[in-house]
Amino acid sequence: xxxxxxxxxxxxxSEDFSxxxxxxxxxxxxxxxxxxxxCMVIKPYGFALWENVRNALDKRIKETGHQNAYFxxxxxxxLLKKEAEHVEGFAPEVAWVTHGGxxxxxxxxxxxxxxxxxxxxIYSKWVRSYRDLPILINQWAxxxxxxxxxxxxxxxxxxxxxxxxxVHRTKEEAQEETLRMLNxxxxxxxxxxxxxxxxxxxxxxxxxxxxxxxxxIEALMGDGKALQAGTSHxxxxxxxxxxxxKFLDEDQKEKYAWQTSWGVSTRLIGAIIxxxxxxxxxxxxxxxxxxxxxxxxxxxxxxxxxxxSKAREIKDVLxxxxxxxxxxxxxxxxxxxxxxxxxxxxxxxxxxxxxxEKGNVVLVRRDTRKKVVSPIAEVKNRVGxxxxxxxxxxxxxxxxxxxxNTHYVEDxxxxxxxxxxKKGFIIAPWCGSSECEEKIKEETKATxxxxxxxxxxxxxxxxxxxxxxxxxxxxxxxxx
RNA sequence: CGGGGCGUAGCGCAGUUUGGUUAGCGCACCUGCCUUGGGAGCAGGGGGUCGGAGGUUCGAGUCCUCUCGCCCCGACCA
Numbered sequence: 001x002x003x004x005x006x007x008x009x010x011x012x013x014s015e016d017f018s019x020x021x022x023x024x025x026x027x028x029x030x031x032x033x034x035x036x037x038x039c040m041v042i043k044p045y046g047f048a049l050w051e052n053v054r055n056a057l058d059k060r061i062k063e064t065g066h067q068n069a070y071f072x073x074x075x076x077x078x079l080l081k082k083e084a085e086h087v088e089g090f091a092p093e094v095a096w097v098t099h100g101g102x103x104x105x106x107x108x109x110x111x112x113x114x115x116x117x118x119x120x121x122i123y124s125k126w127v128r129s130y131r132d133l134p135i136l137i138n139q140w141a142x143x144x145x146x147x148x149x150x151x152x153x154x155x156x157x158x159x160x161x162x163x164x165x166x167v168h169r170t171k172e173e174a175q176e177e178t179l180r181m182l183n184x185x186x187x188x189x190x191x192x193x194x195x196x197x198x199x200x201x202x203x204x205x206x207x208x209x210x211x212x213x214x215x216x217i218e219a220l221m222g223d224g225k226a227l228q229a230g231t232s233h234x235x236x237x238x239x240x241x242x243x244x245x246k247f248l249d250e251d252q253k254e255k256y257a258w259q260t261s262w263g264v265s266t267r268l269i270g271a272i273i274x275x276x277x278x279x280x281x282x283x284x285x286x287x288x289x290x291x292x293x294x295x296x297x298x299x300x301x302x303x304x305x306x307x308x309s310k311a312r313e314i315k316d317v318l319x320x321x322x323x324x325x326x327x328x329x330x331x332x333x334x335x336x337x338x339x340x341x342x343x344x345x346x347x348x349x350x351x352x353x354x355x356x357e358k359g360n361v362v363l364v365r366r367d368t369r370k371k372v373v374s375p376i377a378e379v380k381n382r383v384g385x386x387x388x389x390x391x392x393x394x395x396x397x398x399x400x401x402x403x404x405n406t407h408y409v410e411d412x413x414x415x416x417x418x419x420x421x422k423k424g425f426i427i428a429p430w431c432g433s434s435e436c437e438e439k440i441k442e443e444t445k446a447t448x449x450x451x452x453x454x455x456x457x458x459x460x461x462x463x464x465x466x467x468x469x470x471x472x473x474x475x476x477x478x479x480x
Numbered sequence: 481c482g483g484g485g486c487g488u489a490g491c492g493c494a495g496u497u498u499g500g501u502u503a504g505c506g507c508a509c510c511u512g513c514c515u516u517g518g519g520a521g522c523a524g525g526g527g528g529u530c531g532g533a534g535g536u537u538c539g540a541g542u543c544c545u546c547u548c549g550c551c552c553c554g555a556c557c558a
Contacts, residue, residue, distance in 0.1 A: 009491090009519095018552070026491090035531090037549060093557070114558090147557065148481060155557070228558060265558055298517050334518035352517055362517085445554090480558095
């Protein structure tokens with residue numbers, strides 16, 4: 001393994017996952033630190049990746065009938081305080097604005113940690129009749145949460161996200177919306193990001209501050225820890241009651257509205273890195289890769305024009321695919337191979353004099369690093385096919401990883417051993433009590449990720465902690 | 481916020497224990513030649529005031545105090 005030496009720049013994924021994660025982000029040019037704690041710069045390559053994720057989701061959000069809008073960054077303290085549970089949940093991490101210029105403000109302003117409060121206060125003005133419903137609005141925004149421990153993409157002080165806020169006439173409609181958006185997230189992750197997820201309901205203890213029910217999609221990272229990748233909340237009438245969002249229904253009775261909110265963030269970038277990456281760096285799913293294919297021409301001085309003109313022809317042929325021609329002369333082909341692998345470009349096209357003579361190019365998959373030869377005449381089809389295959393294989397590989405790292409356990413001793421030694425998801429029976437949940441967390445650091453929507457096991461078992469009979473089988477894991 | 485580790489050139493590090501003249505090394509960068517099928521080679525060159533502030537001292541990267549930031553492990557969170 002002489003090649004091993006060439007990737008000495010980044011730590012090994014298996015030996016030091018955290019160091020590997022940070023190194024990949026920085027070396028691949030996704031993000032950088034600033035002098036402000038927890039505030040990162042998303043660099044152009046990283047932002048292009050986010051834009052692709054965002055566009056794929058935005059399309060789905062609109063297809064399900066929502067419109068984008070924008071609400072203010074600042075939330076007056078009095079508004080934030082209206083919903084008691086909500087403010088209690090977020091108070092520890094709210095950043096406050098106390099001055100405007102030199103003047104001290106009469107009322108402090110929260111920099112939004114999430115926008116329920118400000119949006120609900122506006123919605124109360126918009127809703128009068130059942131004919132005003134539903135309100136289906138989404139906003140793309142930044143939010144700020146003063147976290148104590150931060151990590152690039154996974155938990156930053158300021159982060160970018162999308163938050164949907166909807167208002168409905170009935171309880172059923174709100175619940176339907178909550179699950180619809182959870183499904184949209186699942187589809188986004190699985191179809192575009194090639195990340196398999198477990199969708200399910202959060203426990204009381206883990207639900208969103210102020211929600212009636214919270215649902216999540218949970219993904220499994222390469223180190224066996226779970227990541228909450230998206231949440232969808234059925235807010236019930238909690239916010240409607242404190243913000244006075246009510247309407248006159250068809251039956252001429254005044255009723256409080258039913259609401260939902262749902263969001264995913266730039267944390268998804270972290271998930272992409274941790275699910276697919278390897279010791280050579282990033283591996284990006286073709287559908288969201290900023291560059292899907294890179295052409296690396298191989299030439300000597302006397303073959304330069306010959307090779308480059310052919311390479312440009314190929315680039316033209318590949319119109320419709322996000323392709324880049326790396327014609328820099330200051331780097332050798334080998335150097336470029338390594339760099340593009342680090343940056344996770346799904347497919348590399350190598351073309352040199354020897355290939356051209358035979359009428360071929362060499363195609364190299366990033367995920368498997370396997371080379372195949374393709375006739376130049378067929379390159380467009382082959383590249384298209386390969387990108388589809390890579391997309392699909394990445395998902396299958398990730399799904400196999402989840403399967404291999406999901407353990408059924410019915411015994412607490414075994415549970416502790418499994419979480420310690422094998423990591424990953426553990427499916428186990430749980431009685432439904434917060435006490436057992438809390439104890440298990442204290443003793444094992446594992447939390448209930450969610451109660452899966454899809455039944456994972458028939459029949460009844462005994463709660464692994466208290467032994468009480470139950471038919472609830474839930475997902476446990478240590479999480480980010 | 482508790483425990484631990486660490487901030488010296490863009491990156492990775494040595495030097496700090498035992499203060500001593502112009503602070504080193506590798507990579508990267510610039511110039512030239514030469515090269516280009518898995519991180520090429522040679523020659524020459526530029527760049528740091530040692531995270532920041534204060535202090536001790538004839539003298540501080542090195543000692544003391546405070547502070548900011550990063551990483552890991554916990555408690556908290558998308």
